[in-house]
Amino acid sequence: MFCILDESQTGDGSSVFIIGSKNSGKTSIILRFLDRDEAPKPTVALEYTFGRRAKGHNIAKDVGHIWELGGGTWLSKLMEVPLNADTLFIKLLGDFYLDKNMMDPFLIPLIIVGGKADIFQDFDSEKRKIICKTLRFVAHVNGAALQVYIFF
Numbered sequence: 028m029f030c031i032l033d034e035s036q037t038g039d040g041s042s043v044f045i046i047g048s049k050n051s052g053k054t055s056i057i058l059r060f061l062d063r064d065e066a067p068k069p070t071v072a073l074e075y076t077f078g079r080r081a082k083g084h085n086i087a088k089d090v091g092h093i094w095e096l097g098g099g100t101w102l103s104k105l106m107e108v109p110l111n112a113d114t115l116f117i118k119l120l121g122d123f124y125l126d127k128n129m130m131d132p133f134l135i136p137l138i139i140v141g142g143k144a145d146i147f148q149d150f151d152s153e154k155r156k157i158i159c160k161t162l163r164f165v166a167h168v169n170g171a172a173l174q175v176y177i178f179f
Contacts, residue, residue, distance in 0.1 A: 042092040044109055052142040053095050056176070060093075070097025073105040110135075132170030139166050141175040 047053045054067035061078045074095045079088040094109040096102060124130060141147070141162060147155065166173040 041089075042094065042109065044094045044096070044106070046096045046106075047140075047142070049097070052176075053097070056140070057093055057095060070095050072096075072098055072102055073108060075109075130168055130170060137169055137171035139169075139171050139173050141173070144175050 045053045045057065049069075054070060057076065058065055058067060061076070074097070076093045076095075078091045078093065080091075081088045092109075096105060139162060147158070150158070162173055165171070
């Protein structure tokens, strides 16, 4: 599952774009983030929702725009709706990375989220090691953060 964050400079709030395979928990994460006690429904194509939170009393609310893409890769063209030249910003790499010539960072901050950790922990240790190294490599090359979650 991938989460793409866009902290736009326009003052319209921040955007999150969530992409993942079927039954990976995309809608569950969104519902928990928004503190909604609803049963998750399958995502049909591209869905939009938003959340508002007040910073304090008598202060304007922060708005979070949340886009969720369901249906797998065959609907990937729909990503062009929320991700276009008006909504993207470029993240520059500093001199911190010695292997930056091998990196191809995403144009906006990217988070790779691993779900189903309860299933993952039942794999044999060699398989877990290969999966972890692969995810770390993919995250590093794309300038992404890597996160794993477990629902209790």
